[in-house]
Amino acid sequence: MVTRPAQIDVHCVGPGAERVAARLAEADDTFQVGVAFDRERGLEEAEAADALDGEGTDCVVGVGDAAVDGTLGHIAAAAPNAVRVARVDAEDIDAALDAGATDIVTASGDGAAALVHRIRTAVGRERAAAEPDETEAVFEALINNTSFAVVTVDADSVVQYASPAVKELFGYAPAELVGEPLMALMPERFHEAHREAVEQYLTTGERRLDWGWIEFPAEHRDGTEIPLGVSFGEYTQGDDHLFSAVIRDVSDRKQRQERLDRLASAVEGSMDGVAILDEDERFQYVNDAHVDVYEYDDADELLGEHWSVLYGADERDRIESEVLNAVERDGQWRGEAIGQRADDSTFPQELSLTELDDGGLVCVVRDVTERVQQRRELREERQFIETVIDTLPDVFYVLDGAGRITRWNDRMVETSGYTEAQLEGMHALELIPPDDHEAVSRAISRVVKDGESTGVRSALLTARGNRIPHDFSGNAVTDADGEVIGLAGIGRDISDTRRRQQRLAVLSRVLRHNVRNYTNVVQGQTAYVRDALDDPDLRAALETADAAAADLASMSDRARRLEDLLRDDPATPRPVDLSDIVQQGYRQFEADTDGDTDLRVDIPESAWATATDDVAVAVTELLRNAHEHVEAPTARLSVETDDSSVAVVVADDGPGIPENERAAIREGEETALSHGTGLGLWLVKWVVTGAGGRVAFREGDLGGAAVALSFPASTSPGETTPSE
Numbered sequence: 001m002v003t004r005p006a007q008i009d010v011h012c013v014g015p016g017a018e019r020v021a022a023r024l025a026e027a028d029d030t031f032q033v034g035v036a037f038d039r040e041r042g043l044e045e046a047e048a049a050d051a052l053d054g055e056g057t058d059c060v061v062g063v064g065d066a067a068v069d070g071t072l073g074h075i076a077a078a079a080p081n082a083v084r085v086a087r088v089d090a091e092d093i094d095a096a097l098d099a100g101a102t103d104i105v106t107a108s109g110d111g112a113a114a115l116v117h118r119i120r121t122a123v124g125r126e127r128a129a130a131e132p133d134e135t136e137a138v139f140e141a142l143i144n145n146t147s148f149a150v151v152t153v154d155a156d157s158v159v160q161y162a163s164p165a166v167k168e169l170f171g172y173a174p175a176e177l178v179g180e181p182l183m184a185l186m187p188e189r190f191h192e193a194h195r196e197a198v199e200q201y202l203t204t205g206e207r208r209l210d211w212g213w214i215e216f217p218a219e220h221r222d223g224t225e226i227p228l229g230v231s232f233g234e235y236t237q238g239d240d241h242l243f244s245a246v247i248r249d250v251s252d253r254k255q256r257q258e259r260l261d262r263l264a265s266a267v268e269g270s271m272d273g274v275a276i277l278d279e280d281e282r283f284q285y286v287n288d289a290h291v292d293v294y295e296y297d298d299a300d301e302l303l304g305e306h307w308s309v310l311y312g313a314d315e316r317d318r319i320e321s322e323v324l325n326a327v328e329r330d331g332q333w334r335g336e337a338i339g340q341r342a343d344d345s346t347f348p349q350e351l352s353l354t355e356l357d358d359g360g361l362v363c364v365v366r367d368v369t370e371r372v373q374q375r376r377e378l379r380e381e382r383q384f385i386e387t388v389i390d391t392l393p394d395v396f397y398v399l400d401g402a403g404r405i406t407r408w409n410d411r412m413v414e415t416s417g418y419t420e421a422q423l424e425g426m427h428a429l430e431l432i433p434p435d436d437h438e439a440v441s442r443a444i445s446r447v448v449k450d451g452e453s454t455g456v457r458s459a460l461l462t463a464r465g466n467r468i469p470h471d472f473s474g475n476a477v478t479d480a481d482g483e484v485i486g487l488a489g490i491g492r493d494i495s496d497t498r499r500r501q502q503r504l505a506v507l508s509r510v511l512r513h514n515v516r517n518y519t520n521v522v523q524g525q526t527a528y529v530r531d532a533l534d535d536p537d538l539r540a541a542l543e544t545a546d547a548a549a550a551d552l553a554s555m556s557d558r559a560r561r562l563e564d565l566l567r568d569d570p571a572t573p574r575p576v577d578l579s580d581i582v583q584q585g586y587r588q589f590e591a592d593t594d595g596d597t598d599l600r601v602d603i604p605e606s607a608w609a610t611a612t613d614d615v616a617v618a619v620t621e622l623l624r625n626a627h628e629h630v631e632a633p634t635a636r637l638s639v640e641t642d643d644s645s646v647a648v649v650v651a652d653d654g655p656g657i658p659e660n661e662r663a664a665i666r667e668g669e670e671t672a673l674s675h676g677t678g679l680g681l682w683l684v685k686w687v688v689t690g691a692g693g694r695v696a697f698r699e700g701d702l703g704g705a706a707v708a709l710s711f712p713a714s715t716s717p718g719e720t721t722p723s724e
Contacts, residue, residue, distance in 0.1 A: 007030050007031075007032055008030060008031050008032065008058045008059065008119065008120065008123050009032045009034075009056055009057050009058045009059070010024060010031050010032065010033045010034070010057075010058065010059045010060075010061060010119060011033075011034045011035070011036040011057055011059070011060050011061070011079075011082075012024070012033065012034070012035050012036065012060075012061045012063060013035075013036045013037040013060060013061070013062055013063065013066050013071060013072060013075050014037065014062055014063035014064045014065060014066025014067065014071065014072070015063065015064045015065060015066065016063050016064060017035045017036070017037060017061075017063050017066075018035045020061060020063050020087065020115070021033045021034065021035050023112040023115075024061075024112065024115065024116060024119075026112075027112045027113060027115075027116045028116050028120075031116070031119075036060070036075060037066065037071070037075060057078075057079035057081075057082045058082055058083070058123045058126075059082050059083050059084075059085060059119050059122065059123055060072065060075065060079060060082050060083075060084050060085070061085045061086075061087060061115070061119070062084065062085070062086045062087065062088075062096070062099075062101060063087050064087075064088075067086035067087065067088045067092070067096045067099065067101060068086070068088060068092050068095040068096050068099050069099065070099050070100070072084055072086060072096075072099055072100055072101060073099055073100025073101075081126070083102050083103060083119070083122040083123055083125075083126055084100055084101050084102045084103070085101065085102070085103045085104070085105060085115070085118055085119055085122060086099070086101035086103070086104050086105070087105045087106075087107055087115060088104065088105075088106065088107065089106065089107050090106050093106070102122065103118050103119075103121075103122045104118075105118045148165060148246055148247055148248040148249075149162070149163050149165035149166045149169045149170075149246075149247045149248075150162070150163040150165075150244060150245070150246055150247070151163070151166065151177070151182070151185075151244070151245050151247060152242055152243065152244045152245075153182045153242070153243050153245075154240070154241065154242055154243075155198070155202060155240070155241040155243075156181075157181055157182040157183065157194070157195075157198060158179065158180070158181055158182070159177045159178050159179065159180050159181070159182060160178065160242065161174075161178065161244075162174040162177040162178060169226070169247065169249055170185055170218065170220055170221060170226075171220050171221030171222060172221055182194070184219075185218050185219060186218060186219060187217060187218075187219045187225060190216070197209070202241065211231065211232035211233070211234075212231060213229060213230070213231055214229070214230055214232075215227065215228065215229050215230075215250060216228060216230070218247075226249060226251065227249070227250050227251050227254045228247055228248065228249060228250060229247075229248045229250040229253075230245050230246070230247050230248075231245065231246045232244070232245050233245075233246075270287060270289055271289055271366075272289055272364050272365065272366045273286070273287065273289045273290030273291075273292070273293040273294070273363075273364065273365035273366070274286070274287045274289065274290055274362070274363070274364055274365075275287070275290045275302075275362075275363040275365070276356075276360060276361070276362055276363070277307055277360050277361040277362075277363065278358075278359075278360050279358060279359035279360055280306075281306055281307050281361070282304055282305060282306050282307075283302045283303050283304065283305055283307070284303070284360070285303075286299045286302050286303065287299075290302075290363075290365060293339070293349070293365055293366075293367050294310055294339065294340075294341050294342055295341040295342045295343060296342045297342075301342075307363070310339055310340055311337070311338070311339060311340050312338065312340050312346065315337060315338045315339075315340075318337075319337065323335070323337075323351075323353065324353075327353050327354075327355050327361070328355070331354070331355045332352070332353060332354045332355065333351075333352070333353045334350075334351070334352045334353070335350075335351060336348060336349065336350055336351065336368070337349055337351045339351075339365065339367075347367055347369050348367075348368050348369055348371075348372045349365050349366060349367055349368060350365070350366040350368050351363070351364070351365055352364040352365075389409045390409045390410045390411075392409055392411060392490070393411065394411060394490045394491060394492045394493070395408075395409070395411050395412045395415055395416075395460070395470070395490065395491035395492075395493075396408060396409040396411065396412065396488075396489070396490055396491075397409075397412055397428070397488070397489055397490075397491070398477065398486060398487070398488045398489075399428055399444065399448075399474075399486050399487050399488075399489070400485065400486045401448055401484070401485055401486055402427075403427055403428050403429065403441075403444055403448070404425050404426065404427050404428070405423050405424070405425065405426050405427075405428060406424075406425075406486070408420075408423055415460060415462070415468065415491075415493070416431060416460065416462055416463060417462045417463035417464055418463050422463075428440070428444065429441065430461075431460055431461055432458055432459070432460070432461060433458070433459050433461050433467055436458040436459065439456055439458065440456055440458050440472070442456075443455070443456035443472070443474065444474070444487065447474045447475065447476050447484075447487040448476070448484055448486065448487055449484075451476045451478075451484050452476075453473070453474070453475045453476070454473070454474060454572070455471060455472060455473040455474070455572075456471075456472050457469070457470070457471050457472070457494075458470060458472060460491060460493075468493055468495060469493070469494050469495055470491040470492060470493055470494060471491070471492045471494050472489055472490070472491045472492075473489060473490055474487040474488065474489035474490075475487060475488055475489070519549040522545065522546075522549040523546055523549045526542045526543075526545050526546045526549070527546065529542055530542040530543065530546070571612040571613065571614060571690075571691075572612075573610045573611055573612055573691055573692035574610065574611075574612070575608055575609070575610060575714040575715065575716065575717060576608070576609065576610075576611050576612065576613065576615075576714075577606050577607065577608055577716070578607045578608070578609050578611060578615065578639055578646050578648060578711065579603050579604055579605060579606050579607045579639055580606075581611070581613060581615050581616045581619075582603055582615070582616070582619050582637065582639055582648055583603060584613075584616040584619075585615070585616035585617070585618070585619025585620045585623070586599065586601065586619060586620070586623060586637055588616065588620045589619075589620045589623040589624060589627075592620070592624065593624070593627050596627075596632050597623070597626070597627050597632070597633050597634075597635055598632070598633070598634040598635070599623070599635050599636075599637060600634070600635070600636045600637070601636075601637050601638075602636065602637070602638040602639070603637070603638065603639045604639055604641065606716070607639050607641050607646045608646070608713070608714045608715055608716050609645070609646035609711040609712060609713055609714050610692055610711060610712045610713075610714045611691040611692060611693060611711040612690070612691040612692075614687045614690065614691055615648070615687065615688070615691055615693075615709065615711075617683070617687050618648075618683070618684045618687040618688055618709060619637070619648060619650065619709075621680050621683050621684050621687075622650040622680075622684060622707055623635060623637065623650060624680070625680045625681070626650070626652035626654055626704075626705070633652050633653060633654055633704075634652065634653045634702055635650065635651065635652040635653075635702075636649075636650070636651045636652075636701075636702060637649075637650055638651075641713065642713070643713065644712070644713055645710050645711065645712060645713050646710070646711050646712075646713055647708045647709065647710045647711075648708070648709040648711075649698070649706060649707070649708045649709075650706070650707050651698075651700040651701065651702050651704065651705065651706035651707075652700065652702055652704040652705055652706075653700075653702040653703045653704045654704035654705060655704060656700075656704050656705045657681070657697065657705045657707075661681060662697050684707070684709070688709050691711065692711060692712065693709055693710055693711040693712075694709075694710050695707065695708070695709060696708045696710065
């Protein structure tokens, strides 16, 4: 209930009002006395209303003529709730009452004491009369407040009254609840306990619960439960008991508390150190992780300590001069610092500071020793890679997905003649002659779009317009998700190789031309002499010389074919049907020979492998080798397949391949002790190796040599494997 203070506010009006006011103030120190109108003191009637405190004035005292001439009533209108006391002589009482006075004090006797008593009595009466209205107003304000509901029940827990707020809180209109049991608002599990508690209280007066505030769930009309906070009061009249409850929905507070509880659990369970500093920058709270990160034994060792105990002198100075100033300016700061453990060892940390409203700080600390070490190792690795790249004798470059240069080594600058500023962002084709643009663009596309590793031969066009022949190779550069974002490549200057090839080609052509001419001369002369001789021994010797010349001419032809094959850029192995390629090889053999070879062919309809079309040349060469070394030979050409490989096997009934030639082919080079007499097997070896296969010698079932050319098995384009 609202009550006014014991102090009484009094204003005096009329002639001599200031003297009366002084006596009242002296007689009762609870009076707050003022003078509103006294001509003797220069206070005019027109100013009196402004001097009164409206609702705050408890009493207006009219003195002398002001009490009877209407002045009291006129001035007191500015304080409508104030009592009007007239201090007049006995003969003026009626006049004062007619003029608006509510109470009279005569001027005779102890005027001050009588006036004080009258004022206190009159003001007390008015206040007592006003209390019921005020209480009713407070109650009306209470029940119309929708933030809580009021419910009154009798001793049988039957609702006698419900405020309007029950509609929003429980879903019932107030009239629906009146006359219903209170348990309609309770979950069923509380019904029995409620009955027992009420019965116990009515019998013994003992309360099971704290009536001041208790929280428990209630039941909404739709059956859902609502967390409530309730305060109880009791009113008795004779033997009748009425219980009133002020009920508030605490769902929001419960949810906030649950969030705070979860947050507290998260902070306690966090892997990061969390601490709270008060306004004096001393630890109020630290979680276990904060204790652990600084390697203290217990939180109590830090509580109450200044934050500076966790940092060395230099770092303390930096935090005070830079970090805390930033927090004061921006309200927060995040960065790296060097912490100091309990044993004075230091460690790199990530530190986050946030200012609180009360001037304190929230500190979050994470030990980043491993991260810093990883950064150091990564930096060292990057420096190593940069050093290796810059020392490469070849041009190195990185292109983005659009084909623009993003990285290069020193060799690129030296070779191209462009500055680093010019190379930055330059498109790769600006370094390529126009006639090679199409081939280089296709190669870049295969890497960037298809993720293939590929190579291409082209000239590098320098800043001065010179063309330097290069072999370029590139591999895809991918991001963390495996997506291709560019390519990294190497360009090798092949100027010297080209010059050597040109010189060797010239020598080869001259040599082959001379060998062919000289062997023709030898064969012509031996034929002429042989026809003129009758001596069989001499004729046999000439026939041997003629055969040797023919072998030399055949070797010259093989050298030409080998030169043609090696001069072209090697094809890239890809899925091919070896059955088709092998058939091309033996058809070429049949076209080149007289058909006296008994060739047995066993080739499946298809046999897919990773190889090149050049395998047909190797097949032709092996068949020709059998034909040249055996008179009317028998040969078998077959294709064998299994899950992992495809083998092309050529077998004959000849004398076999000498071990020294087999050894030379296996070792890949001629030596003084291991060398061959011809180029045929070398041609086969180089073709098969370049196609991604290998050459092996077997024991032939026809009695002679058996050579197997093996390649990795593959699938036809568009066909999927079982695993796919």
